[in-house]
Amino acid sequence: MKLTILGGSGRVGQKIARLAHDQGYQVQALVRDISKARELIPFATLIEGDATNTEDLQKALIGSHGVISSLNTDKTTTLTTAFPLIIEHMNQLGIKRIVTIGTAGILNSRYEEGKFRYQSSESKRTKTFAAEEHAAVYKMLEQSTLDWTIVCPTYLPEGEEESEVRYELDMLPIDGKKITTGDTAKFAFETFQEHRFSRTRVGICY
Template identity: 55%
Template sequence: MKIAIFGATGRVGSRVTQFALAEGHEVQALVRNKEEAKRVIGKAVLIEGDATNKESIEQTLQGCDLVFSALSTDKTFTLSQATPLIIDGMNEHGINRIITVGTAGILNSRFEKDKYRFQSGESKRRSTFAAEEHAKVYTLLVKSTLDWVILCPTYLPDGESKGLVRHEEIFLPLDGKKITVEDTALFAFKELINPGYQNTRVGLSY
């Protein structure tokens, strides 16, 4: 299987890339700097470019079967600008399934009807910029015809796999406090290769 990966040098994206390569899948990754990326994901086919550039997106998607995106907001509008280009490119190339990493902030509030968690008292974050960007991605995917899943981990520290990941559709698992990057990446890779969800948001935590 050939997988297009966006955000492949980030914490979650690099581990998903490494899992895919270790399992014998081909990876085509869009990166900003090839030389730096080689040190992290050297065995992947590296496309140097910009996630907000249509040609870069097109080149990355060429010949791929699946798409994984771990693009972050990084205090910019890159995420909401890149997503429409990825969706359009997938449609043009006949690629149907995409897994993205979002934030627990765009899951539904358990206690305040018709609100995202970031809009409710469940969120402790002062800035909502990242959640608002991820909410735009959710809206775009809902309007698309793609087979999509947004994985929404809560607090995401580095660390080894602890296993026993809890996952719940639309909501964050009750009393979920954190999940490591490693377990998030493992769950994402498994969901990419062996689908368990379709057209939904999935909360992840221990």
């Protein structure tokens, strides 16, 4: 099975790529810096390009059976520019399944009904741009016909698999403080592989 990974040389994306490769998937990755990606994920078929470019995206998606995205905002509108194109090309190519890495900020507030966490007192962040970008992606996916899941980690330090992961649909488990990039990658890949949590957000932490 061929799996397309967007953001394949990023902190989480490269770990997802390795997990997929180890499980026998043909990994196809869209990356901005192909020389860096060759060092990090040398086993992958690499397409150098930008997720906001429609031709680059089409090249990365052709022949794929599913998508995992670990694209982030880079303090730009990368997500809200890329995802309409991702959804369009997936529909055109008949690809249904996508798992994407979001943020705990777009989960529902546990204590303030009708708000995202980033809009409520549960969030300690003063800057909300990234969360707003991820929230817009959630709304796009919700309105699409794709079979999507958004994996929403809380504070995300670099690290390998560390502990048992707690999860909750649409909310962050109580007292969730952090989860490593390694455990986030493993959870996202297993979510894709086992076809769990269709058309919902899932909050993850230790």
